[in-house]
Amino acid sequence: MLACVKTAMGKVEMLDLPVPKAGPGEIVIKTAMCTVCGSDMHFVDEIPNEMLTALGPGMLIPQGFPMGHEAVGSVHEVGPGVTRVQVGDRVISSCLVGCGHCVECLHGDYSVCTGGGHTLFGCQAEYFVVPWADVNVAKVPPEVSDENAILATDIMSTGFGAVDRAELKSGDSVAIFAQGPVGLCATAGARARGAGLIITVESIPERVEMSKKLGANVVINPKEKDPVSEIMNLTNLKGADVTIEAVGTQATFDGATRAVRRGGTVSSIGLYGPVPQLSMFTMTPAFYHRRIVTTLCPSGHDRMTHMLDILRWGKVDLSPLFTHRMKLADTPKAYELFRSKQEGVLKIAITP
Numbered sequence: 001m002l003a004c005v006k007t008a009m010g011k012v013e014m015l016d017l018p019v020p021k022a023g024p025g026e027i028v029i030k031t032a033m034c035t036v037c038g039s040d041m042h043f044v045d046e047i048p049n050e051m052l053t054a055l056g057p058g059m060l061i062p063q064g065f066p067m068g069h070e071a072v073g074s075v076h077e078v079g080p081g082v083t084r085v086q087v088g089d090r091v092i093s094s095c096l097v098g099c100g101h102c103v104e105c106l107h108g109d110y111s112v113c114t115g116g117g118h119t120l121f122g123c124q125a126e127y128f129v130v131p132w133a134d135v136n137v138a139k140v141p142p143e144v145s146d147e148n149a150i151l152a153t154d155i156m157s158t159g160f161g162a163v164d165r166a167e168l169k170s171g172d173s174v175a176i177f178a179q180g181p182v183g184l185c186a187t188a189g190a191r192a193r194g195a196g197l198i199i200t201v202e203s204i205p206e207r208v209e210m211s212k213k214l215g216a217n218v219v220i221n222p223k224e225k226d227p228v229s230e231i232m233n234l235t236n237l238k239g240a241d242v243t244i245e246a247v248g249t250q251a252t253f254d255g256a257t258r259a260v261r262r263g264g265t266v267s268s269i270g271l272y273g274p275v276p277q278l279s280m281f282t283m284t285p286a287f288y289h290r291r292i293v294t295t296l297c298p299s300g301h302d303r304m305t306h307m308l309d310i311l312r313w314g315k316v317d318l319s320p321l322f323t324h325r326m327k328l329a330d331t332p333k334a335y336e337l338f339r340s341k342q343e344g345v346l347k348i349a350i351t352p
């Protein structure tokens, strides 16, 4: 089968690999649609293969690391012990798979599993394996499109997770720094949860447009105006009830910590790949008495089912995030396009 594999730092290639087999507790999914994600760029460009291997279950192929953690498909093979799904079911898996048995999993924090859980991998292929399938997989209702189902596996759950974990209340003001695919999902999540004023910070024109479409009342271009003073002005100099950092840079984290109101919540979902340590302004009124929460894609069967229910019952349609379509054989080109942020790219629907 055709699979996209990281063969060297900064490089992915299509290789011909054997179709995987389902071991105990595992299923094999036949991919209907997959995509590339910001995390893939971190994996390919910044993290050595040895470290990626450490994240995985130690069954990696010698040539490199099979890429992809966001996909939808149908169950092709069911391993011994799996009870929740059958061959032919249309399913998704969380992009972060948990073991279901460790202390973190028992708390429902599957994305930070310490029992061997890891980032799902190998979805940019004709078939891929999901371990601990009963814990991580959910059936996709027929009303949910492939595009929306894929988003539930990672960026929707992450973006909505930023809002959930900030405990945003109806009518709260929220400021979201960066409107890449994940930030846009946070915007949609804020609207779905009943935010009042939604302010976003973004300069790329297509992302500004999408931000408005998904719920932003005001979009601040950080190349033209200082986002923090603008957010202060828009909130009667109080600051936003909730600020969300959605890209993973020091500058946007600074903005989020300075633009939050006294007593408010800073919610961080960016992946700070190249930033080893964050610093924080303490000489601002907003430093004292506030909450800072970080979120790593909430995962697991129940979370996936909740995301799919939001989509199924039409509360949100995130399918406009798919700006491009490609064939699986062209996946390396999808990496180039996604990395370049050209052509207004947000998500790329990749089909076999």
Ligand SMILES: [Zn+2]
Pocket: 037, 038, 039, 040, 069, 070, 095, 154, 155
């Ligand atoms: Zn992802």
Ligand SMILES: [Zn+2]
Pocket: 098, 099, 100, 101, 102, 103, 104, 105, 106, 110, 113, 114, 115, 116, 117
């Ligand atoms: Zn676990």
